[in-house]
Amino acid sequence: MAKETASASTELKIKQAARKIFMQKGYAAARTRDIAEAAGINLALLNYYFRSKEKLFDIIMLENLQQFIEGIKEILNNRQTSLEQKTETIVTNYINLLTQQPDLPLFVLHELRTHPKEIISKIDRDKFIHRSYFMQQIKDAAKERKAASINPLHFLMNIISLTIFPFVASPIIQNIGGLNQQDFNALMEERKKLIPKWIKAIMQKK
Amino acid sequence: MAKETASASTELKIKQAARKIFMQKGYAAARTRDIAEAAGINLALLNYYFRSKEKLFDIIMLENLQQFIEGIKEILNNRQTSLEQKTETIVTNYINLLTQQPDLPLFVLHELRTHPKEIISKIDRDKFIHRSYFMQQIKDAAKERKAASINPLHFLMNIISLTIFPFVASPIIQNIGGLNQQDFNALMEERKKLIPKWIKAIMQKK
DNA sequence: TCTGTGTTTAATCAATTGATTAAAAAATTT
DNA sequence: AAATTTTTTAATCAATTGATTAAACACAGA
Structure with a gap:
């Protein structure tokens, strides 16, 4: 239970951060590292959840x-x-x-x-x-x-x-x-x- | 004379190519190699004429x-x-x-x-x-x-x-x-x- | 023709960046 | 508490890419 809410919240955090960074800089200029940092997580975790920048986008x-x-x-x-x-x-x-x-x-x-x-x-x-x-x-x-x-x-x-x-x-x-x-x-x-x-x-x- | 017209025309060619590529892809996604290729010249020549991607932009x-x-x-x-x-x-x-x-x-x-x-x-x-x-x-x-x-x-x-x-x-x-x-x-x-x-x-x- | 200046290229560098991997940490189950 | 699974991280890889360098080329004037 705690697991699911935790993963759901990190997934949401990443998506919110991604939305923010993508909208600010556009797809090409947005770096996955920026998104990870904005979400307060590690770069690898982003790829763990969403496979790739393009999938997330x-x-x-x-x-x-x-x-x-x-x-x-x-x-x-x-x-x-x-x-x-x-x-x-x-x-x-x-x-x-x-x-x-x-x-x-x-x-x-x-x-x-x-x-x-x-x-x-x-x-x-x-x-x-x-x-x-x-x-x-x-x-x-x-x-x-x-x-x-x-x-x-x-x-x-x-x-x-x-x-x-x-x-x-x-x-x-x-x-x-x-x-x-x-x-x-x-x-x-x-x-x-x-x-x-x-x-x-x-x-x-x- | 032929020198100057040549350089003027290549400069123009680069600018026209840059305008095209930049407008198609945006600054971040536009690669200097794309621009050079579209202009029919070498990548180094682009930097010779315009110093950098940003200057050209x-x-x-x-x-x-x-x-x-x-x-x-x-x-x-x-x-x-x-x-x-x-x-x-x-x-x-x-x-x-x-x-x-x-x-x-x-x-x-x-x-x-x-x-x-x-x-x-x-x-x-x-x-x-x-x-x-x-x-x-x-x-x-x-x-x-x-x-x-x-x-x-x-x-x-x-x-x-x-x-x-x-x-x-x-x-x-x-x-x-x-x-x-x-x-x-x-x-x-x-x-x-x-x-x-x-x-x-x-x-x-x- | 030789010299010098401006032009062009191929090769290479160095930094960035998306993605992976292997291991540690945390959580869940038994 | 041990075992197993899920989550997270640090370190690293490989590809891309902007930029540089040194050498070749073209062409003007002497």
Whole structure:
């Protein structure tokens, strides 16, 4: 019993340390020694638990992607909420997540480029976003209502662009605007209410 | 004479190869041997011309940043063009640039995180964006016209987010939408006209 | 043609780094 | 408490990689 909790906790410690180091430095620049040190354990122990750096990375990356995807899966397919409500929930959820883990999107996107596309195919294997009720609502809004006709893909791109990109480009934005971390977070907090408004304005038939 | 052109061309060849490899793999994963091979020269020659991997990287990165910044400097300070015209020009220019070099923004942003902030401070040393005529126009529009009051920083973030992020996230977007490279480029081409419209809609006083 | 300067290469070095191994330590079982 | 299994470590290996060196090469001017 004590054995299992001990091993479970060291495994968790390693994973947490790995997540931190990988996200800070990226896969290539992250050294297994850094991760071991951050986890407070020996380098050999890391390989004992996870076989190799790449195996460990795959696990971390998969968990990150799930965090990204699972977080919006039920939102997109909720039949009870309007398009406006979904937008607001998505924006709020992501801004909350990224305020806690600002390095997450850049890490995922960068490694997605470099690494073989095995990872990419895992993202949306069954095209659930494409088939989601959310997508149907966008199409319907364009037809039934007086909303402007818009490619649903543009619509989705707009929401995630407006929400995520500021975090990706935060070093530049903070530099341009002369903002410290707190100022920046406050600005992102503002966007929780602004982005849904803007999205609505975009949809308005001109 | 032949000597100088030869050395100039090899220097250029190395830089072009370095830009390619660095952008594909990132600084840490890019090997100097890869760059040398891509340039069709010997590894030692690379160090003969540029002293070290880091020196070469600094040069490439600086050129990339300049490409990014210089491209909008005169646009932002043009006293003859309206806010709408500036928006359209910025969007068109960046979409053209990124269609040619889709890896550029992710590379810059990723390395900006990892590397010491010396680089960051070079981006907008004299705060020219903040002082630009463009920024003044945004403030004026909010006051004088009937436009909605908007933090100029939000305005700027919106334009670059809507323009640049789709390129950064293109692997995901192409996967979700089931798009090949040509489809994706066509979608980005559409955005040249759409984004200015959307920005205008956002500015509209509701 | 010879000399000197700049260019290029092959070979090698030294440091880093992912991974392994064998042994010690701790925990669990009998 | 002894035996067995699991966990942890120190030491080491082997491959990679950025960088250097010394020698060969090209080419200009004398």
